[in-house]
Amino acid sequence: MTKITTSLLALSLAASTMMAEGVILAQKTDRDVTKLTPESKAWGYVKPTTIHLYPQTALTMNDKKANALNEGAKAKEARVRAIHDEKNIAFLFEWPDGTRSIQRGYKSDVYADGFAVQFPVKYDDPAKLPYIGMGSDGRAVVIHLQKAVEKVYEPNGNGDVGMQQNILSKNAFGDETAEFARKVGALAVKDYQRSFVSEGFRSMTEIKDGSEEFDADMKYDNKVWKGTLIRPLKDSYLNLEGAFPVAFAAWDGARLNRDGQKLLSSWIPVKLVDSNGGEKLVSELTAAAKGDAAHGKELIEQNGCTGCHQISGLSPKNYMAPGLDNVGGYSTNAYLRESLLDPSAVVVxxxxxxxxxxxxxxxxxxxxxxSTMPPYPLDEKSIEDMVAYLKSLKSEVK
Ligand code: HEC
Structure with a gap:
């Protein structure tokens, strides 16, 4: 009997190591995953998946200082682990950040580090996933956002109240100090933790009716942020089963990151261990581009793409159409193919x-x-070659 169980276990482990690279395997547990924190020991038993976060270079911001700080930004390597208990799923997202930036009080010139976890509302057709930058018209996403904030009470905005109030002076003031601390705590800036449904940046609608239950947390240690996101597998917005796509974004406050200026991953498949289905999605999202990138580059030069798009090394800065320098990092093959054949299907x-x-x-x-971009109804091989070249456009990992 023991022998059979051991070999079954070996078999299931073999099956999971055979899974393609770039898949997040959400391990199954009998325990309640809603209790997990960024520091829980349980994470140590789950194999991490390495993912890459790329600077979102499609958009240019109004803030010149922020643009200059992010010029030539490099990609980052991050790690993701996931565990589910058949009701809820918990993710641990770890990404490096040399500086801990916390939003304090109401100061608006200080930007916080933060992260987001995003899910497509519909994912049955892996070729028609939402735009990676917070969804697109008719292709909605659910986004959970967590920012690093510190609870402070700043009536005058000078950040000096914390200095005046010393909790240790309880001897002198007795219970009054504790009572004051309680009042301050109640008035302080609350944790910034929100959920949105979005069909494109600036169409974000916050879910406030309480129907979207989730919990997020972040802890900084040794120049690495650890963020957890825990949410139901099924609620009125999402039904996560078999395998489904997820995407991660990170904002670096020290680089004045906010809104669209951030690092983000492509759609990454999550496979729920002990749940059936989703093979097509996993294979589509992990397939390498099969075209000839060198030939694709020639076609892109011949077809005048760089007249509108900025591609470093091929065209000068023009700020016209979306910059393509990292498009291969955060886009799927299917998205790039669709961009060429039917530009209006997703308008960035x-x-x-x-x-x-x-x-x-x-x-x-x-x-x-x-879209003002003309479609390029070229033969299949030319399209695949261009997709392969576009896929190669991404900054190196720092
Ligand atoms: C007339 C200007 C113009 C030309 C020429 C042009 N594009 Fe575009 N392209 C745009 C605009 C504007 C957008 C943004 C609107 C949209 O999503 O369609 C865009 C979007 C894209 C996107 C999506 C970018 C993103 O960040 O998601 C890709 C990929 C792309 N173009 C590739 C190409 C390629 C490859 C060529 C040449 C075969 C090309 N474009 C030719 C104007 C152009």
């Missing part, structure tokens, strides 16, 4: 006229956004 959201004054990204046709 977040277009900012002030930052991209030299070109319109879309026109409105009865309220629907129509």
């Amino acid at each position: 959201p977040g277009y900012n006229r002030n930052a991209h004054p030299n070109a319109l990204w879309y026109n409105l046709d009865n309220g629907k956004r129509v």
